[in-house]
Amino acid sequence: MTTTKTADVDNTLAQVYALAGAGVDIVRITCNDRAAAEGLAEMVPRSPVPIIADIHYQYRLALAALEAGVQGLRLNPGNIRKPHQIRAVAREAKDRGIPIRVGVNAGSLDRDLMARFGSATPEALVASALKEIEYLAEEDFEDIKISVKHSHVPSMVESYRLLADTLDYPLHLGVTEAGPPPGGLIKSVAGIATLLLEGIGDTIRFSLTADPVEEAKAGRQLLEYLDLRERTGLDLIACPSCGRAEVDVLGVAQEAQAKLEEASLPIQVAVMGCVVNGPGEAREADIGIAAGRGRGHLFIKGKVVRVVPEAEMVDALLDEARRLVEEGVEARVAAADRRAARTAERDRRVLLQIQGDANQAAVRRAAVAKVAARDG
Numbered sequence: 528m529t530t531t532k533t534a535d536v537d538n539t540l541a542q543v544y545a546l547a548g549a550g551v552d553i554v555r556i557t558c559n560d561r562a563a564a565e566g567l568a569e570m571v572p573r574s575p576v577p578i579i580a581d582i583h584y585q586y587r588l589a590l591a592a593l594e595a596g597v598q599g600l601r602l603n604p605g606n607i608r609k610p611h612q613i614r615a616v617a618r619e620a621k622d623r624g625i626p627i628r629v630g631v632n633a634g635s636l637d638r639d640l641m642a643r644f645g646s647a648t649p650e651a652l653v654a655s656a657l658k659e660i661e662y663l664a665e666e667d668f669e670d671i672k673i674s675v676k677h678s679h680v681p682s683m684v685e686s687y688r689l690l691a692d693t694l695d696y697p698l699h700l701g702v703t704e705a706g707p708p709p710g711g712l713i714k715s716v717a718g719i720a721t722l723l724l725e726g727i728g729d730t731i732r733f734s735l736t737a738d739p740v741e742e743a744k745a746g747r748q749l750l751e752y753l754d755l756r757e758r759t760g761l762d763l764i765a766c767p768s769c770g771r772a773e774v775d776v777l778g779v780a781q782e783a784q785a786k787l788e789e790a791s792l793p794i795q796v797a798v799m800g801c802v803v804n805g806p807g808e809a810r811e812a813d814i815g816i817a818a819g820r821g822r823g824h825l826f827i828k829g830k831v832v833r834v835v836p837e838a839e840m841v842d843a844l845l846d847e848a849r850r851l852v853e854e855g856v857e858a859r860v861a862a863a864d865r866r867a868a869r870t871a872e873r874d875r876r877v878l879l880q881i882q883g884d885a886n887q888a889a890v891r892r893a894a895v896a897k898v899a900a901r902d903g
Contacts, residue, residue: 528555528581528732530739533563540570542739547575549740550747550759553730555579555601564591571596579628583635586612593619601628604659605635613659617666626670627663631655632703633677647677649686653693660694671696672729676703680718687722697729707736712745723753758793764812765798772800774818774837782841783816792848802875806831814851816844819874824867828856831871832863 529546531539533556543554558564558580571578579599580592584606592600593616600620607613620627633647637655644651652675663671673696677683683702690698702718705711715733722728731749733742750756763784768776780798787796797815799805802824805817810829817824823840825833825847835843851859 528734528739528742529557533557533559534566536566536569539566540573543570543574543576543578545740546743549743551576551743553577553579553599555581555732557581558588558592558597559583559585560588561591564588564595567592567597568595571598581630582607586616589616590619593623593625597625599626599628601630602659603630603632603635604655605632605637608637610662610665613662614666617663617668621666621668621670624670626672627668628672628674628699629656629659629663630699631659631673631675633679633682634703647682649675649677649682649689652677652686653689656690657693660696672699673697674699674701676701676734678702678704678714680714683718684721687727688725691727698727699730699732700728701732701734703734705734705736708741711735711737715745716749720749720753723749723755758795760791760793761787762795763787763798764795764809766800766805766808768800772818774800774840776800779816779818779841783844786841786845787848790845790849792852794848794852796844796848801878802871803878806871813856814844814848816840819878822870822874824871824874827851827859827863830860830863831867832860834864834867834870834874 529539529542531542533539539556546554554576556567556578558567567578567580577598579601580597581601582589582592583603586607589600589602602616631652633652636647636651640651640655656673656675660671673690673694675686675690677686680702687698687700700719700722702714705714712735719731731746733745735742747756747760751758751760751762761784763780765776765780776798783796783798794813797809797812799809799815799817802817802819806815806824806826806829809815814827818837818840821837823835823837823843824831825835825843833843833847847859
């Protein structure tokens with residue numbers, strides 16, 4: 528959702544383009560006064576993505592937004608409460624073929640429902656949605672999406688579960704008023720990811736106290752991590768580091784992330800602190816780097832293809848990542864330095880002798896084998 532004044536067409540449209548560039552599919556814009564509605568009329572034809580008008584209190588602004596050509600409305604049933612007003616919007620939206628999101632919010636729940644349920648319980652939020660849908664149904668309006676957002680994550684999750692069991696409409700997920708990162712990110716992921724993994728939800732929004740582009744990036748990354756959207760950006764994984772690490776893993780990871788994100792490479796990259804376990808543990812990554820004995824072992828799908836000086840690790844990783852995207856895995860593995868694997872194995876063995884096996888694999892395997900071999 529944009530944060531600019533809607534009447535400021537140029538700045539709002541610039542934010543819409545920034546959000547589209549960050550991966551969003553639709554953008555919500557507040558329509559809170561006449562100037563905002565007029566601004567929407569100018570923006571809608573120029574927007575790269577569909578625009579949803581966010582409406583509170585004044586139903587006539589919903590009618591104005593429809594006249595402006597928006598592709599969707601969000602109505603808050605907590606503050607547009609008169610049935611004849613809701614039905615008037617439904618009639619106009621139906622005539623234009625425009626969908627409506629019934630946007631229930633725990634922070635603005637209908638006061639009659641608050642009195643009935645005592646607080647913004649999941650049952651109260653779902654009851655609000657049902658009441659609004661009844662008004663829309665009176666106009667034979669069915670092009671509906673629903674949200675029941677709550678700032679309390681367990682209540683949010685239970686609200687959507689109850690809604691999914693009650694109705695069969697598309698659902699828009701979000702933890703409302705999640706706050707600034709990192710807490711807001713954690714709350715949003717906890718609620719949204721839980722539901723998506725249960726098969727609940729059709730669209731999402733991270734409601735962060737932050738630049739809306741950061742919201743968009745977080746939402747896009749979540750969908751990519753859950754395999755619900757094709758990867759379009761970087762997925763960087765890194766070991767948490769330990770006493771075996773030969774480099775500053777945090778520093779290398781941050782430098783690599785900055786350079787790889789700037790290059791806009793849609794791949795999974797691993798940054799590992801040691802060559803003893805790194806390439807094997809991160810073998811599923813498209814490409815990675817591990818450090819050892821002053822060198823960086825560059826690997827693709829677990830196979831070491833280059834060994835470079837430690838100071839050149841990140842630049843070599845960026846160079847090879849670009850080649851990987853352009854040429855593919857098989858071509859880059861075929862182009863590997865034939866000496867790299869031997870050098871990497873020597874480094875690994877030397878470090879294993881110096882540092883020992885931190886995991887004590889041989890000892891642990893022997894102990895397990897002894898137990899498994901017992902009779903009876």
